[in-house]
Amino acid sequence: MDPNLKKPKLVDRVDSVATGGDPCESTRVCRFPDDVLERVLSLIDSHKDRSSVSLVCKEWYNAERWSRRHVFIGNCYSVSPEIVAARFPRIRSVTLKGKPRFSDFNLVPEDWGADVHPWLCVFSTVYPFLEELRLKRMAVSDESLEFLATNFKGFKALSLLSCDGFSTDGLKAIATHCKNLTELDIQENGIDDLGGHWLSCFPESFTSLEILNFASLNSEVSFDALEKLVSRCKSLRVLKVNRNISLDQLQKLLLHCPLLTELGTGTFMQEVISGPVTEFKNMFSNCKNLVTLSGLWDATPLYLPVIYTACARLTFLNLSYATLRSDELTNLLYHCKSLRRLWFDIYTLPSKCALVFEILECKEKEKGIMVTLFKISDEIGDKGLEAVGSCCPLLEELRVFPADPFDQEIFLGVTESGFVSVSRGCPKLRYVLYFCRQMTNAAVATIAQNCPDFTHFRLCIMNPGQPDYLTKEPMDEAFGSIVKACTKLQRLAISGLLTDRTFEYIGKYAKNLETLSVAFAGSSDLGMEYVLKGCMKLKKLEIRDCPFGNAALLSGLTKYESMRSLWMSACNVTMNGCQMLAKERPRLNVEVMRDDEGNDDGQAHKVYVYRSVAGPRKDAPPFVLTL
């Protein structure tokens, strides 16, 4: 490159594209050297930004694709591994998401797909140096895990969330063969737990582990193997063990890894520990870098004090699994002088929650502790929520789950008044998931006024199609008030008796909405049409048991390609309607799942529509028909 050439400003290049000018006009700007461009672009991480970059012009498209190291695939069927490989030659890290979210609720039959194996096969030839794989809702077999372990020499990080199809045998393969593994993160999977032997498969020569999370696995691992592993992995900074690891054992582990930044303990209860308690205390105090603490199963006042010194440095305390009495909690929080984030799961808090919340209130005022997430069982009732509202002004996320969701006897847990109490006390709420059995429009309107910052609002009135229990009116105005007041709303789940009016509101006001979940709602096709026409940023629409038919489905003809996916089950859509959609939009995969009974009534019982550059699925099981 001639050093005398004036370096063009990036702005000039973008302008020239916007006006339709040829970006390579020699009269206008000089070319950016490719390697400089690649270097600059390599600093961009966000895949959305990278997408934008790639659209600027051909040079930028190429520079971007050569410099990309991580690819995020939100729907594994939207693209094929071959296409990914062809476009991005230098990938080191892949995030893949598979099944539609409603598979979490048993609406997707087994063997539906989202098998990771075809991906691994292609990657083994194209990305032999693949380092990271993060999977969510994918079908993963032990064979796949073995394949992964044996075909990617430099493989470093594996994260599995909500996946199924594998067992601890698959983990054995990973432990045995991945000589450079730095991360193994196993969370909330449908794993077949055959025992803890997998952990013993890490060879003695293996020393690279930095992150190990097996908190969600139930079987006992060999402590001897774990201790040896921890002692030789000098770079270990995140360790989250399962409940079987005792206090004595924890103490021994801490001896070997004083540099931990995040610790998830095992059980915190033991009859008698072997050494003096002071020694244990020192062990914790020696972990000077510890900023995150979780686990604490069964913690009692007998041993909890050992962590007090370490608490001073904690910025994040996750009490989701701890069972603490109020006095224990007081003491614990008293020592947490640097705490910024506190997670509670109130299944496990003791009675006299009011006292506990009083404590929290003091802590927030004195120390500025941010209680950021409460997960609550609705047993706590409205009184409990009142207390939350009165003591946690900085609360950002609240999730209230039903204690007995499938019990034949129906239990009235929290009501609208609890929700209103919380909203009054916690104006910073951004994320709410609320299961209840009664709600009113007026209450939700108040809540919307109190908390205009909602980004995620998921309200589940558990009896399908239930109206405002006081006025007997539909719950339209409730969600209307939410979408009007909460301009930042990204995710919305609606329930109760709802007419098309609700959808009219959503279409008109929810301009930032990306995900919408609908069940047992709407009066006609208009409902769905409103949403498809009005919600500019809609990415995922999942609908079940609504009276939306072909007209509604087809009204989204021009919309679906800008979305990740559409799910419709138990609606009024027919095969003909789906076929028409498929015909008009060849770049969409229109998949219909057949009923068990094999009813040939022309109805399309489960429809899954998504954009794809890979064409129809080649691995569709017999009950999935791609039109």
Add this chain to the structure above:
Amino acid sequence: MDHQKRSTLDLFNTDLATELRLGLPGSTNDQPEIKSNLSGNKRTSSESGSSICTDENDSTFSPPMKEQVVGWPPVRSYRKNILQEKKPTCETGSGMYVKVSMDGAPYLRKMDLKIYKSYEELIEGLQEMFKCIIGLYSEKEGYNGSQHVPTYEDKDGDWMLVGDVPWNMFISSCKRLRIMKSCEATGLGTYCV
């Protein structure tokens, strides 16, 4: 007594089940108005605030679905398993939640017995929760004079009158509570030891 008691419970369980409609929302919920809960007909109740009162005869109310709808409510099975695991037990010092039902009310409630120190407090709590009057217990006459009588199921599965045993014994043996109509509770008093 048992038979009478059981029949009330059965009414509660089965009649609501037969009343189910799985029609799509938007269609009208035509629920017949029901006055009596003893005649074997279906029942209704209206609600005000967060309490549940019976015997109000105006509004209709669609009873909650008893049949399992696939994937509803949308609670992940992983979460469900966690719920089972983490149910607080007495031993851990956590709350002791028992189910509380009141005859005529479509919903159960739950109560944390650990927050109460005496029968007086418990009765007060029940009265507040269900907006009803229970009154005071007397050894001789039970809850005579009040419309509602609190009973509980003990470890052996027997239904006893609340207040007949010392408080601590009650706490350790109470499995669930039920507020009965006083007309149905006759004879329970004779179970007192």
